[in-house]
Amino acid sequence: MLVGTASFLVVRLGLSYLALPATGVRGILTQEAIDHEQAVTEAGIVYQPVDLAERLSVSADLSGTDRKTVLYSNGRSHGAIRVEQVVGLIDVERKDCFPLPLQFQRDERCWFGGMMFYQDQLALILNPSWALGELADAATVLIGKAKQTVEATPAAIGGSC
């Protein structure tokens, strides 16, 4: 990875393109490899099933032939994230990541760390800690503080990744 860039695995759930920081990706399993309802054990680590579509209230077809399970870890928590499609792995210059607009004021500020363009699509950068269930939806904490939070982060001055 080049200095000033960040790597992401871009996946699709329904109409939403989501970018997972690539450093946490531990593997990608095909549909035949696993029972999607069960935890996955790989190299002695148990990855608990993560239903992102349900948590994001996104309509997704997880029965298609392109569906995959992304094994993801941040070192503390481990999740098997079901996605409709793995789109690709990309390096993005940090200046090309930008924050979620301030008009988005509720749980989504906890879900997404920012956004970027990928092949003319808008990809939302997932917050791994939230995706792995470490953070509750913190809407009430964020409401009213969203502006200060965003203004205080590097995201506001270029780069959300």
Place this chain on the structure above:
Amino acid sequence: MLRATREEQQVQTTKRSWNIVVFSVGGLKLAARIEDVGEVLPWAATIPIPSRTPFVQAMLKRDNCVMPVYDLAARLRRLVQGNPLLCLVARHVDGPMAICIDADVPTIAKADAASIRPSFERDIESLGSVTIGGNDVTIVALQRLGSAIQDTLTRYEL
């Protein structure tokens, strides 16, 4: 006492009247201060965004820029009318925000400040209302659109 210069007189005149943009959403005439409107463009396909912010659930992409979409029609429980639909870019306090409006091309009008009445419209953030063509037209406070509903939700949660 000093007499006002011509420039000062012009400023005072400006303050006595408002330039407003009159547009419609689902057939309902609305207005906005002209300085709160960035531009009016053809509507384009939007990108759905998972979100729990009321009426902010999509983004509009133009070239390499995106802006959030405020679904004013849904808030007013109306369906936008006509074809092609138009996009009114609001100068919201948090940044530009796209609003889908009816195909009727907005018009510009001048409203005497004295003729602007307090609005009792509770469904939307407003700066007052004015009579245009015999109709009572709410002047939408585009800069703070969405804030009232957000405040209500916050109070409810706290």
